[in-house]
Structures are given as structure tokens and as C-alpha cells.
Amino acid sequence: MTTLDELDKRILQVLQLDASLSNQELAERVHASPPTCLRRVNRLRKEGVIAKQVAILAPEKLGLGITAIVEITLDHQASEHQIAFENMMATESAVQQCYRVSPGPDFVVIIQVADMAAYHALAHRLFASQSNIRNVRSFFSINRSKFETQMTIA
Template sequence: MSLDDLDKRILQQLQIDNALSNQDLASLVHASPATCLRRVNRLVKSGIIARQVAILAPEKVGAGLTAIVEITLDHQASEHLVAFEQLLAQEIAVQQCYRVSPGPDFVLIIQVADMAAYHALAHRLFATHANVRNVRSFFSISRSKFETQVVVT
């Protein structure tokens, strides 16, 4: 699906504030409310708008520790990678999972309450998993930037 200028303006505004009313969104993107609503529905139906969520401040809801974790598996056959991804997908604290190359097999972004919670998660997901060869964890001491916007071209 190709995006025209109006689609791009809508996507830009929704990435800034998805809670806008259709009327306010239409005004900001210089379109009629009916046109704007049709376009948003089309963008959702096509999958370009994947989800509409609230982004929370982790430290204000008891999830103040961010870990960036590199995982290397012993066996990298496709079925082993997929099985490990499925295990990670079930864990809500694993917020992002990237299969990467070269280097480790996965890089994870994990959000938990504290070091004890991280230790429990690491034991449950990594230490008891026979195919995990190496785990390298980094803990955020400060987050200077966090964005969810994607450049629409």
C-alpha cells in the first residue's frame, strides 16, 4: 500500500498523540473528519498502524530496572531460534527481542522491578534452558532518550 501525503501527516500526528479525537486529528492534518476517519481505519486494516497503546513510565509503575541482554545459543538451527523466540514471547518483562548478526544470537530489552526480579527471570529463562550458551547483561543507569516514532517516508 502506498502512502500519500495525507496518510503520512495522519501517521505523524498519531505517533505524537494517539489519544486525539478524530475531529482534532482532522484539524491538525487539514482534512475533513470523515476523510480522516476513513484513512485511519484503512491504515489500521492494512496493518500499517500495528497497535494503539498507552506508553507507561516504568519507574512509576514498579518496573524501574531496564536490562539489555545479549544471548548466545549453543545450537542456531532455525527450529532452535524459533523455539527460543516463542519462550521469550510469553514473558511480559521481555519488551523487545531482536535476532541479530554478527555476535550474539539475540538482544533483549527487559523491564523488571529490581535486581531480584531480574535474577528470577534470568534463572527461569536462561539458566535452566539447555540451549543457552552465554548471557551478557547490561543494566541501564540512565535513559537519555526513548522514542516510539518511526520515520514515515
């Protein structure tokens, strides 16, 4: 775990709200000099605290109206089978998130697709045709009441 001081925490809080800020704007918001701010951000990236800086898109504006939350149970749970499943999920662009969980199913996968036909085709390709998948249980979002990426920094 990385030790964070108050300046690091302020930087992370501001970047979680708007990662598009210039270094100058960020420095002003966190009350630090631009060189200090740049050094801190670079260190936080290097240490992996800042894993990625991205734009969060609105799926409904892109014609991706179906969010599926899918529970997957594997037939064989040995480490190599779990890793193989995770690798398969990592290559699929419609898979937004993949979690290995316990107890219950082996994985929970979040999928974003255009419609039910697209989900059916994807589910057949990813799940039904795989010999190591024992059970698939899908839930479809009818309303997203909260979606946040911001984390509380203690």
C-alpha cells in the same frame, strides 16, 4: 511496502505524537474531513502500517526500576530453535522487546523488572535453566537519556 501519500504521512505523524485524539481532532490537525480521516486510519490499520495504539507507561512510576539489555547466544541456531526462543520470550511479560540480530549474539532482549532480585529470578528461569542457551551477557541501564517510539516517515 505500503504506498503513502502526503495525507497518510500527516496522519501517521500526528498519531505517533498522540494516538488518543478523537477522529474529529485528528482530522482538524491534518486538514482533512472527518470521514476521509477515518477511512484513511482504518486503511492504515488494515494494511498493518498502524500496528498498535497503546499508552506508553513510565516504568519508574510503577516500581520497575531495572532495565536490562541482554545478549543471548544459542547453542543451536537452526530456525526451529530460534523460533522456540522467540516464542518463549513472547510469553514473558517482563520482556519488552526481543530482536534476532546478526552478527554477534543471536538475540538482544530488553527486560524491565523491579530490582536485581527480580532480574536474577527471571534470568535463572528464562536463561540458566534452558539447555539451548550457550551465553548470556547482561547490561543494566543506569540512565535512559532517550526513549522514542516515533519513526521518521519518508
